[in-house]
Every structure is written in structure tokens, then in C-alpha cells.
Amino acid sequence: MIRFLKPALAAALLVAAPAYAETRVTYKSAKAASSYYQMGVQIAEAMKAGTGGEIIVTVEESQGSVQNVMEVKARGGDYVFTTPPALVGLAQGGKAMFEGKGDPAFDEIRALFPIPSLTMHFVMSEASGATDFAGMEGKTILLGKGSFGATEGEKYLGLFGLEGKVEVADVELSGAVAALKNGQIDGFVTAGSWPAPNVIEAAASTGVEILSLSDEQIAATKRARLVIPAGTYAGQDSDIVTTSLPVAAFTTTKMDDDTAYELTRTFWEQKAKMSEGAAWWNGVDTDLMANITTTIHPGAQRYYAEAGIELTDAQK
The missing domain is CATH 3.40.190.10 (Periplasmic binding protein-like II)
Incomplete structure (x- = not known):
């Protein structure tokens, strides 16, 4: 009898054990042949290394920044994308290429960190x-x-x-x-x-x-x-x-604060290591934060406060 109870007990313990705290994020960048796609791959590697595998980033090919912004309407809290900050402003104002294509989802876009311009x-x-x-x-x-x-x-x-x-x-x-x-x-x-x-x-x-x-x-x-x-x-x-x-990484308010915080913290802490493998990261520093003209995600704001990086009123 005991011989048969042991496997059952083991199974029960496995069910009761907490799940591994892994967060999956989709990073939509640019065409696969572009330098910006390569940057996405480097960021994915940096996130895995910097969080001990707790954040896994999947890089997705894109046809361009406009597409990245438009997909906000159908994406969830795991979506990170790159685009010039100015394009976010146009989307939120329903101007230029976004004229007649406005959507309330655009107002929920929030910045995380700058990437090479x-x-x-x-x-x-x-x-x-x-x-x-x-x-x-x-x-x-x-x-x-x-x-x-x-x-x-x-x-x-x-x-x-x-x-x-x-x-x-x-x-x-x-x-x-x-x-x-x-x-x-x-x-x-x-x-x-x-x-x-x-x-x-x-x-x-x-x-x-x-x-x-x-x-x-x-x-x-x-x-x-x-x-x-x-x-x-x-x-x-x-x-x-x-x-x-200027170009930056963005998400939306659907992303929870802790994930946005970890993404932002890990990016800045891993940037020096990324620079060793690709010189374009040397062009990224906190001075580029001034080019982000839209609101920064509250989770990312928490990191910038801890790091002593001042944000503008428009970014808060």
C-alpha cells in the first residue's frame, strides 16, 4: 500500500510547488537584416543574463515603426516595441500617418529606455x-x-x-x-x-x-x-x-510595474557589457533620456528614481 501512496504523494507535492517565476516578453523591432533587429537580439540576451532567466525576450521582425505602434491596439502586457518618440506623439494626436486611425490604446503607450538613434x-x-x-x-x-x-x-x-x-x-x-x-x-x-x-x-x-x-x-x-x-x-x-x-523602447500601461522596472534596470545595468560586443551601444547614455517626449512607464520611473536620473514633468 505504501508503495502506491508514495508516487501519489510526490505528485501532490509537485502540484503544490510554486511555478518558476518566468516572464515572457515580445520585443518588436525592425526587419531581420537591420541593425535594429540585431540590437533586439542583444537586448534579449542581456535580459536573460541580467535576470538569471527570469525574463525571456522573443524578438519579432517588423516592417517598421508605424506598424509597431499600430499593433499596440491588439497586443497585451507582454509587448515591447521600438519607435521614434515623435511617432508616439503623432499617434496620440491622430496626425500625419495616423490621421483617421486614432485609437484610445495609443494614449496608453509608455516609454522604457532609449536605444541608439x-x-x-x-x-x-x-x-x-x-x-x-x-x-x-x-x-x-x-x-x-x-x-x-x-x-x-x-x-x-x-x-x-x-x-x-x-x-x-x-x-x-x-x-x-x-x-x-x-x-x-x-x-x-x-x-x-x-x-x-x-x-x-x-x-x-x-x-x-x-x-x-x-x-x-x-x-x-x-x-x-x-x-x-x-x-x-x-x-x-x-x-x-x-x-x-531618437529611438526608444516602449510598452503600454498593460505591462505590470515590476516587469517594466526589471526591463529598464537590466537594460542600463547590462549596457556596458552589450557595448563590448557592439559599439553602437556606446552612443547610448542618460543624455538621450531628454529625447523621450512622452510619459515613461511607472515601473521604469521607479528605476530612474532609484538611479538618481531626473525626469521631466512630461515624462512623469
């Missing part, structure tokens, strides 16, 4: 002789298609009096470095985290001049000023002053 790079070959935007006149420039960098690059050509004065190459951005090396183009425009892999390759293989913007030009773009330190790219002897579009 989309940074504009205007890359010219040394052979072109261009050292500023005026020097781009008469040159062949690759802008790419359909990306933020392509749209922003086209805007800058208009702002700086170059519209119709440069030849825009009809080539995909993926072919930029090869086209630069064989002289098909004089330069290309790309936006992404720095250091950008395609700019690293171009600088190392063919020699390039990465253009800086003046304070007046930066003001005209209405974008955030960003400095890429000297030595980031081969042959770069001085700082590059350019523009950027």
Missing part, C-alpha cells in the same frame, strides 16, 4: 573631392529607396539648395559600398545606428569623407544634433556633427 551619414568618396554639402553639386549620390535615410536625405538636398543639382543614382542602398568603390557613385546617404556597418566598410576599403552639418543646417532640419566622435571610422580625424532621429 537613427543617425544621418552623408558619405562621399575621397576621389569626389567633396568636403561639404556645396561640394556635392554635380555629383552622383545614392539615396536608397523607401527608408528614413532616403526620405531624409532627399529633404536635406532641398534644404541646402542642391535639389536638381545632383544626380540621384537608382541603386539599392545594399549596393552602395560596391558602387562607391567602382566609381559608379560619388557618395551615398544612410541612416542607422553608429558606427554604421556600411560606412565602416566604405571607410576601410576606399577612403571617404563623412560630411558635417553646420549649426544653421541642423536647425533647418529640425532634427536632434548628434556628434560622432573622431576615430569612429577609418581616416576620421575629427568629430562629425550630424543629425539624428
Whole structure:
């Protein structure tokens, strides 16, 4: 009799034992081939390591920031996504690409932490002789298609009096470095985290001049000023002053405070280790918090209070 009671007792004890406290989170970033998807993978690894496996992050491919925001309407408390803070403001105001698509769920979006900014790079070959935007006149420039960098690059050509004065190459951005090396183009425009892999390759293989913007030009773009330190790219002897579009990780009020706190705490505590494997994390510091223009999740606010990081009234 006792022989048969023991397994039953063991089963009862297993049922009574507390479940392992594992929290699963979905992180929706960008296309799988992008640097931002790679960042998502690094964040997932950092969360697992930093929480001892208590938070497991699954990275999901995305077609872009607008899609990430729109999916808030159908997602639950385990949803984290990346987007420029400005896009959240547009969604909450029902403006631009969100006109006629407003939803009360957008008002529940809350920020967690900043990630590397989309940074504009205007890359010219040394052979072109261009050292500023005026020097781009008469040159062949690759802008790419359909990306933020392509749209922003086209805007800058208009702002700086170059519209119709440069030849825009009809080539995909993926072919930029090869086209630069064989002289098909004089330069290309790309936006992404720095250091950008395609700019690293171009600088190392063919020699390039990465253009800086003046304070007046930066003001005209209405974008955030960003400095890429000297030595980031081969042959770069001085700082590059350019523009950027801040990007951050967001969730909604559906996420519980403890999970938001752990995600935020672990991100900042693991950032130095992530920087060892990918230099783009070096561009993230608490100064980027100023670029978050929307409300921060209460759980994340708890971490920032403990860390002595001051938040603005708009972020509280």
C-alpha cells in the first residue's frame, strides 16, 4: 500500500510547488537584416543574463515603426516595441500617418529606455573631392529607396539648395559600398545606428569623407544634433556633427510595474557589457533620456528614481 501512496504523494507535492517565476516578453523591432533587429537580439540576451532567466525576450521582425505602434491596439502586457518618440506623439494626436486611425490604446503607450538613434551619414568618396554639402553639386549620390535615410536625405538636398543639382543614382542602398568603390557613385546617404556597418566598410576599403552639418543646417532640419566622435571610422580625424532621429523602447500601461522596472534596470545595468560586443551601444547614455517626449512607464520611473536620473514633468 505504501508503495502506491508514495508516487501519489510526490505528485501532490509537485502540484503544490510554486511555478518558476518566468516572464515572457515580445520585443518588436525592425526587419531581420537591420541593425535594429540585431540590437533586439542583444537586448534579449542581456535580459536573460541580467535576470538569471527570469525574463525571456522573443524578438519579432517588423516592417517598421508605424506598424509597431499600430499593433499596440491588439497586443497585451507582454509587448515591447521600438519607435521614434515623435511617432508616439503623432499617434496620440491622430496626425500625419495616423490621421483617421486614432485609437484610445495609443494614449496608453509608455516609454522604457532609449536605444541608439537613427543617425544621418552623408558619405562621399575621397576621389569626389567633396568636403561639404556645396561640394556635392554635380555629383552622383545614392539615396536608397523607401527608408528614413532616403526620405531624409532627399529633404536635406532641398534644404541646402542642391535639389536638381545632383544626380540621384537608382541603386539599392545594399549596393552602395560596391558602387562607391567602382566609381559608379560619388557618395551615398544612410541612416542607422553608429558606427554604421556600411560606412565602416566604405571607410576601410576606399577612403571617404563623412560630411558635417553646420549649426544653421541642423536647425533647418529640425532634427536632434548628434556628434560622432573622431576615430569612429577609418581616416576620421575629427568629430562629425550630424543629425539624428531618437529611438526608444516602449510598452503600454498593460505591462505590470515590476516587469517594466526589471526591463529598464537590466537594460542600463547590462549596457556596458552589450557595448563590448557592439559599439553602437556606446552612443547610448542618460543624455538621450531628454529625447523621450512622452510619459515613461511607472515601473521604469521607479528605476530612474532609484538611479538618481531626473525626469521631466512630461515624462512623469
